[in-house]
Amino acid sequence: MLIRKGSDVRASEITDEKDYMDRRRFLGRVGGIGLAALAGPTLLGASLAGCDASAARADSMSGAGSEAGDAPPDDKLTPYEDVTTYNNFYEFGTDKSDPAANAKSFRTEPWTLEVAGLVAKPAKYHLEDFIRPYALEERIYRHRCVEGWSMVIPWLGFPMASVIKAAEPLSSAKYIQLTTLLDPKQMPGQRRRILDWPYTEALRLDEAMNPLAIFAVGLYGKMLPNQNGAPLRHVIPWKYGFKGAKSIVKITFTERQPATTWNVAAPNEYGFYANVNPEVDHPRWSQAKERRIGEFRRRPTLMFNGYGDQVASLYSGMDLRKNY
Numbered sequence: 333m334l335i336r337k338g339s340d341v342r343a344s345e346i347t348d349e350k351d352y353m354d355r356r357r358f359l360g361r362v363g364g365i366g367l368a369a370l371a372g373p374t375l376l377g378a379s380l381a382g383c384d385a386s387a388a389r390a391d392s393m394s395g396a397g398s399e400a401g402d403a404p405p406d407d408k409l410t411p412y413e414d415v416t417t418y419n420n421f422y423e424f425g426t427d428k429s430d431p432a433a434n435a436k437s438f439r440t441e442p443w444t445l446e447v448a449g450l451v452a453k454p455a456k457y458h459l460e461d462f463i464r465p466y467a468l469e470e471r472i473y474r475h476r477c478v479e480g481w482s483m484v485i486p487w488l489g490f491p492m493a494s495v496i497k498a499a500e501p502l503s504s505a506k507y508i509q510l511t512t513l514l515d516p517k518q519m520p521g522q523r524r525r526i527l528d529w530p531y532t533e534a535l536r537l538d539e540a541m542n543p544l545a546i547f548a549v550g551l552y553g554k555m556l557p558n559q560n561g562a563p564l565r566h567v568i569p570w571k572y573g574f575k576g577a578k579s580i581v582k583i584t585f586t587e588r589q590p591a592t593t594w595n596v597a598a599p600n601e602y603g604f605y606a607n608v609n610p611e612v613d614h615p616r617w618s619q620a621k622e623r624r625i626g627e628f629r630r631r632p633t634l635m636f637n638g639y640g641d642q643v644a645s646l647y648s649g650m651d652l653r654k655n656y
């Protein structure tokens with residue numbers, strides 16, 4: 333269902349093959365997880381087994397194509413180097429190169445994660461225990477920043493839905509909030525009030541339950557680099573990049589729609605929904621096109637980032653100009 337055969341990604345287009353798999357280090361870090369994915373439907377098995385990463389990639393352009401089948405024929409992976417040096421992570425500075433430079437010594441072990449709010453099973457976990465029950469899958473997703481650039485990233489993660497089910501939300505739970513670590517000692521950006529720290533994001537529970545919504549612990553087959561949100565971030569491919577909080581320490585289930593960092597910072601520019609929508613401009617610029625990092629010409633932005641066939645029904649009956 334999630335994975336379309338046939339392919340937007342050709343082996344000849346794949347870069348950074350040497351960086352792709354560092355399985356021992358990755359699996360060593362996350363313990364016994366991962367191998368279960370060999371039996372999974374996503375063909376991640378091929379990449380985890382290290383035998384044919386290109387085949388796994390070729391078959392796992394998740395959600396490629398929208399209702400109109402209008403995925404550009406030339407989606408290909410953004411080189412690892414770009415994915416890990418051109419970042420937004422304001423806790424480590426506001427320039428694209430800051431996170432890679434300033435997050436080098438960020439400590440992600442040990443890491444505690446709290447599940448709280450309207451659930452039958454609130455708990456505090458060591459990251460390894462939190463992750464252990466879930467099989468890692470590779471998901472190759474388009475990643476569209478609200479600023480107008482985009483990438484294609486092979487994430488390693490597991491569905492947010494798995495975590496939500498395990499937490500057993502009460503019937504009153506309608507939203508899920510994700511909170512980033514607050515630690516000004518380690519995060520120089522938090523010593524300035526650029527944003528209301530800690531960074532928080534939130535989704536409606538049904539959005540978070542959509543199979544495309546994942547928690548990611550890696551990319552390109554490796555542990556998440558610090559600048560990309562180690563050790564755990566979430567990825568919502570049909571929304572602008574800011575909806576994916578990095579370095580998550582808390583997951584809270586709520587009845588009311590939670591405040592979100594960017595919505596609080598500039599409510600007329602960043603809505604709660606933040607669905608990628610080429611028809612709704614940002615007040616200061618058009619969202620009709622995007623520049624894929626590594627390319628020069630701009631390409632059209634796709635409705636719901638090209639994942640409309642899988643997510644449009646979440647918004648049926650809603651005015652997407654009002655609910656931007």
Ligand SMILES: Nc1nc2c(c(=O)[nH]1)N[C@H]1C(S)=C(S)[C@@H](COP(=O)(O)O)O[C@H]1N2
Nearest residue numbers: 419420421422477512531560573574576578
């Ligand atoms: N905690 C935190 N999460 C964050 C951000 C941030 O500044 N802090 N930036 C967001 C934005 S604007 C984008 S586009 C993506 C960037 O993710 P990437 O650097 O892995 O591409 O992270 C999002 N998550």
Ligand SMILES: [Mo]
Nearest residue numbers: 477478573574
């Ligand atoms: Mo962004």
